[in-house]
Each structure stands twice: as C-alpha cells, then as structure tokens.
Amino acid sequence: MTRAFVFPGQGSQAVGMGVDLADAFATARDVFQEVDEALKQNLFKLMREGPESELVLTENAQPALMAVSMAVVRIIEKDGAKPLAGLASQVAGHSLGEYSALAAAGSLQLADAARLLKLRGQSMQKAVPVGVGAMAALLGIELEPAQEACAEAAQGEIVAVANDNGGGQVVVSGHKAAVERAIEAAKAKGAKRGMMLPVSAPFHCPLMQPAADAMQAALEAVALGTPRIPLVANVLASEITEPGNIRRRLVEQVTGLVRWRESVQYMKSQGVEMLVECGSGKVLSGLVKRIDKEMTGVALNAPADIETFLKTA
Template sequence: MTIAFTFPGQGSQAVGMGKALADAYPTAARVFAEVDDALGQKLSALMWDGPETDLTLTENAQPALMAVSLAALRVLEEKGVSVARDAAFVAGHSLGEYSALAAAGSLSIADTARLLKIRGRAMQAAVPVGEGAMAALLGLSFADAVAVAGEAAQGEICQAANDNADGQVVVSGTRAAIQRAVEIAKTRGAKRAMMLNVSAPFHCALMQPAADAMAEALAGVTIVRPVVPLISNVLAAAVSDPDEIRRRLVEQVTGTVRWRESVQAMAAHGVTRLYEIGSGKVLTGLVKRIVDGVEGVAVNTPDDVEKMVVALV
C-alpha cells in the first residue's frame, strides 16, 4: 500500500479543534505552545474557547489549522510513524500546503505559523471588504466552469479558484463578475450555483498584493528540501527543490488550487490511501468524488491517531 499525507485548508476550522489532542498528549500540547510563542498570541485559547467569529478570521484560522495538523503529526511521529518512511508524498489544500511542508521538514513550525499569520492578514487586506466575492459552481466540469468565468468577467476579474473535485469548482473575483457567473452557470447546466460566505476573493488576480507580501516574507525564511516530495497546488505535480517551492507558494496566492488533479497525480503514482491529518474531514470526503480505488482517512482525534499508528507501525 502506498500512502500520502494531506492537510486541510480554510473552512475546516471549528471551536474546540485540537483540544482533545492537547489533553491526551503532552507532545501535542507543546506544539500549540510553540505556535502561541511564535505568534506572541494565545491562539490555542481562541481555538479551544472561541469566539468562533475570531477563530474564523483568516489571520487566525490559517495558523490554527496548521497547529492542529502538526500537533497530530508530532504525536504520530512520537509513536513511530515516519513521513520519510511511510509517505510517498505530502500535499495540502491552499494553506494546508504550508502544513504539508512543515510536516515534511521543509519549514519549522514557528516559521510556518508566522508565515500563515502574514498570509492571512495580507489576503484579507488585499481587497476592500465587499468588493470581492467567491461562488461555488456545482455540477459543472472544470472546463465548463472556466468558460463560465471567462464569459462573466466582462473586463473584470473572474477566475477558477478551487478545482476541488469533479463538479465542484469555486470561482473568485470582483463581486459583480462573480454574481454574473452564478447566473450564467445556472443556464449552462449547473446543479447549483451559489455565492459563498467568505471574507475575501482568494486565489485570483485580486490577491496580487498578498502574493507580493508572501514573496517578501518567504525570502526571509529558510526552506529545506522536504523528506518526501510535495504535490504543489499550482502544478498538481511533485516538487522538492526549495527555490521552486518558494516560487510556487507565491504563485499559489493568486493561482488555482488544483486539488482534483493533485489527487489524480498521487493516484497515478500508485497512492491508494490518503491520510488527512488535521481538523475536519473535507479532503477525505473529496477523495471519493475524485478517483476510484483511493481511500481517504481523516486523522484528528486521539482515537484516529491510535488507529493510524496500528495501521502503519
């Protein structure tokens, strides 16, 4: 059996996430403390006690989700699981790509937390509130969704932001263009087309100021070769060179998250099980819609951790 470790993106956050891990394992508690120290913020208290409105803020949700993923991973490592030995690849959805790199030893946990704080703030600040929007186009192929986005743009920004699975594409751009895309999609056979409740238009050209901020931030951080290849969001292909990883992380801010193709790429290399390490089980649910013969397993509770250890060690 060939496996890969995957890491969730924004939207998987929930008040209380990681608390059971911290209570059960001192190793996990130390990761949350390390993230708190790196940020100079009691992020763990916000994660466990809320309020949800503050946790959902992009600048908090991104490092918080990474913290849960790496807390679970450190416990797994303590119990004998090895990324280098057990995984063929790592991959993460949007911010999850940073978690994947930390898991594979490319970035320290402290640097990853600080980068995600900067990333969250920069993405939120890139576009004035209300000027951008995102929408889910359900039931259309990626090619059809791209065509809808192109027709809706009319000189404004409207592009495919997330290719999550067959028939699940998210578009992002200026509010008026996204509203047009929703209406056009309904005439092109979409099962549903709906505006999303998000705080900014992620993964489109409007995020260029955030990409510039990340280029500057990443330039000052040490990135080392991962112990296993990363499946890059923007390439849907494996990368290991630190300089290329840095470039692709910058491109990722404005580029499409090619998750469907990323999972297909791992399957083409023989991967038959994807362990989703961190909060929620969004990626695990998507696996079933992307490729046959690949199993998704969510790992976010102490019980999940122990089951994964039994399976791999």
C-alpha cells in the first residue's frame, strides 16, 4: 500500500499530549527534552500539566504539536526500525504541520523546527492586535462560493479563505466584522452554517504579512536540506524538494491559502492510498474519507496505535 505521512496543525493540542508516548518510550522523552533545550523552556511540563490557557497560546501550541509529531516519527524509525523513506512516498502538513513534515523528512533539524515555530507563533500573534481579527468555519460550502462570499463581504476590509479542508469545510480569516459578514454571505450561497473559531489571530490571510516578513528573515538564517521524501506544499498542492523553493513556500504559507483538499487529491493522483497522521488528534485522518472515499486514514498518537501500525507496515 502506498502511503503519505501527514502532520496536524493548530487546534489538535490538548493538555496531556505526548505523555503516554513519553511514559512508554525513551525515544519520545529524548525528543521532548531536545525541544525544551532548543526553546530554553519547559514546554513538556506545560504539555503534561497545563494550564490549557497557556498551552493554547500560538507560540506554545505550534512547537508542542511538532514535538509530538516528531516523537511518533522517531519511535517508528528508532524503536520500530522502519525508516520513514521506506514507509511513505510523500509528506504533508496542515499549516504548522508543514514544519513537522520537513523535520520528519530530514530537511529541518528538530531544534531549528522548534525555534522557527516558536517565532512563527509569536509573530502571528503580534501581527494583528487581539480582537481586530477573527476566523470562522463555513460548513456545507466549497471553495469557489466561499471565495465569492469573501469578495462580497470585504467592503474595504480584509477577509479571505484560509483553509480549504475538504468535505464542504472552508475556513475564512480576516477583520472580525468582515468575517462576520462573510458568514452571512456564505449562507446566501448555500452554506449550512458558519461559526466563529476560538483563535487568537486571523491566520492565513494578508493581515499576517508582518509575520511572513519575520519568517522570511528567520528561514534565511536556517540550514534547510533536501527532504528525503517529497513535501506536498500547502500553497501549491503539489510536491517540492528544492530547499530554496521550500523556503519561499513556507513564507507564502503564512498569508496564503492552505490547499488541503487539493493536496490530498494530488497525493491520490500520485498513487497514495493511505494517509498516516502522526501526532496529536485525529483531524486529518478524519477528513480523508470526506475528500476521497477510496482513501483511508489512520492516526498514530498513542503507543498502541504505533505498535499496531508497525505490525502491518
């Protein structure tokens, strides 16, 4: 079976994330310690104990999610003695998960990925004052009508599609009032419902340009190698391997549309039959069937999941 390994984005964090992996595997403990040392922060204590109000802060949630994803990958490679390159034809990640994917594929060092995501989280939070921006999920609508709703709702402000997640789920982002108008405009175009999301900043829209500028400077200062497995990039929905191109796409991704539905369809076109989600939660593996009924998704976030997967891989 041809597989792609995929890595979750923000929203999958929860207090207790990674704890069962750390309890079961020294490999996971080593990953969490390396991330703590890179950040000069006791992030794993926060992951283990909370408080949730601190863990959900973008600058903490992003490196924490990457750390759990990388713990899963390292357990598979080290304890399971199965190199990722022999298991997956491609890697992809949803938003911050793209950094996890690059670390898993050997393009980014773990410590660099942790520091970049900390900065990414801080920069995204600083880009727009709290309360000015917002995001909303539109359900029962596809990409094009959602884009039309955003165009109608802008009225001199910014609102854009941030994530095309597939299965009729589209997320919009921008100025709060414009996002609220977009919900109503989308309902007129057939959306079943729209709901504001509990996020601290309007990700993946032009309001994030200051964060994109910060990430461009940071990425230029970091060593980026050719990934051992091609990356399916969020903003392209196709695969790339050249480090300079990867850098550019990571910068574009801060303000750009996460083309997840098209990314999954691209992987299917390349022969991928199964998406293996590594890390916290089951969001991406749950979306698979809504995008393509012929594909399957499996989530690896607990020791038993990994052990079951290794028996069949």
